[in-house]
Amino acid sequence: MAHILLVDDEKNYRIILTRLLEAAGHRVSAVENPFAALELLQREDVALILSDLRMPKMDGMEFFQAVREQHEQLPFIILTAFATVETALQAIKSGAFDYLTKPFKNEEILVVVEKALDYSRLRTENDLLRRQLELGAGRELLGSSPAIRALLDHIARVGPAPTSILICGESGTGKELVARALHRASARRQGALISVNCAVFSETLLESELFGHERGAFTGATERKRGLLEMADGGTLFLDEIGEMSLGLQPKLLRLLQEKRFRRVGGNAEIACDARIVAATNRNLQEMIAAGSFREDLYYRLNVVTLTLPPLRERAEDIALLALHFLTFYARKLGRPVQGIAAETLQLLQRYDWPGNVRELQNIIERGVLFSRAAELLPEDLPLSLRETDSGGGASPWQTADFSRSLPERLEEIEADLVRQAMVKARGVQAAAARLLGISRSNLQYKLKKFGLMES
Incomplete structure (x- = not known):
């Protein structure tokens, strides 16, 4: 109609x-x-x-x-x-x-x-x-570890319900993949799945993106704009990095969850919205509540069901399957002859600590396929920082004299290693990692994207 x-x-x-x-x-x-x-x-x-x-x-x-x-x-x-x-x-x-x-x-x-x-x-x-498409795709929620099997079971159980769900996990673990799986398992699968990263927008822009605005609501609002909530009506709205949403905007999201209605920015009309809300965070929201930076009532509205994604280092048995999946995908995409992974390469991948989780693995396999000249992915196709370090300790990139690469290449590898270590020490919290490195958060986000450590 x-x-x-x-x-x-x-x-x-x-x-x-x-x-x-x-x-x-x-x-x-x-x-x-x-x-x-x-x-x-x-x-x-x-x-x-x-x-x-x-x-x-x-x-x-x-x-x-x-x-x-x-x-x-x-x-x-x-x-x-x-x-x-x-x-x-x-x-x-x-x-x-x-x-x-x-x-x-x-x-x-x-x-x-x-x-x-x-x-x-x-x-x-x-x-x-x-x-x-702008948000990125091309990955699958793969794994045979007990943690992933339990996660898939939980998705199958809660997917059909209209309940709000909170997805917790470190950056790069695949929280958006879980949101997609929940959407596909729901009765709303024919509706739209709309994703928005709360960390990308300022409070004003995020409010306009979510709720839309009326013409003249603010400078530059030359026509009425439908928000993502209206586009997700009858489907699913995925709010990534919900912990980055400002305190000023949180009450409006709470009202939506309670009443299933909202107003556009600058508007008076009440608009009904039947979108399922799935939120995700890599931060400890309970600590944020104690610090006064996240509303407790909103937390309980979102946290009807919590799904926790384990970091890749805790499911090493899934690394081979994921690596082979990415290798097959990128070999076809890039037109490269590589068809498998050498045993010694796989050992390096399984020993590595993976601070960037599945996203970092994907990035490294893509890079390896691009450089590979053999039928198998060899250790030399992997970044130097991965070959020289493992989860049990070892040499850092700057502690080994390697003159096979240029100084700019070596400096980039050292920088990537420092960013990884800062993210591990900060437990995935970008603001804390930026403070450790002495750089701005926006600069850190640029480097995370550059080195393949940021979740898409």
Whole structure:
């Protein structure tokens, strides 16, 4: 069912078209002039506009231009008499979807309306897909260790429920993969899975991203924007790094969880939202509650069910399976001949402490495949820092004289090793790791991405 706005100053046409479209299963708002239509558009979302061309005070072309200023992508169908077809064609050149000449056949109207709605749905789906592709994909939740088998069992049990879920684990353990698995296991699998990293945005921008905003809500808000919550309605909203959400925004998320309703920024209308909330964090929220930086009531609303991801160092038996999966993926993607992993290479991978967890393993395998010239991944295909260190201790990159590489390469490996060690010492908390290194958090995030240590 779509919400269609019908604008025509002729009462008979409004009655006939309303009955026709409602019989086809749509919701219709019929008004007699563009001024009433523009007022309605300020209060409600519509999927399609059907508008007469000749109307007093404001004609269909003026109305179309006014709509375009605020809702550029909204499909617009013009209803016109034969004598004004040329004007209707000009509107199509300006972006109108189509036109229909009066009198028209019912079947013709329904066909054009369905085409316009299909176009609108396709554009929305493409926008969602583009958002998700920008966040990164290409990994699987793989493993045969007891910890992973227990996790998969828990996902199967709680996935079908509408309950809010909190996913805990170090950076790089695959918290977004768990969110995807929960979405696929739910009755909402046909709906959208929308992901947002709370650490990426300022409080103001995150509020606008989540809740949307009305035109004029703030400087630069030139048109109404639907938020991620509206896009996730009937699906799942994944809030990554929830511990980074500001105290000012937390009450608004709490209200959403309690009442399943929210307001856009700058708006007064209550909008219902049936999105399942899945949150994730690599921080200790209970410590944050004690420190006054996270609301206790929000924590208990999110923490109905907690799923904890073990770090990769605690499930060494999964390393071979994951490494082979990534090797197969990147060999195909990069067109490289490597087909397997040498025994000594696998031993190095299993001895390493993996402070960056699965994401770091993925990055190292991708790099190894890129440099490999043999049928198997060899130790020399791995970074020097991994070959010279293991979980039981050993030489750091700067403690071994190796002149096979240039000074810039060696310095980059030393820097990567220091970043890894800082993240381990800080237990994955970026702010603490940045303080240890004496750099800003934004600089640390740049380096984590550069060295493949940041969870996507």
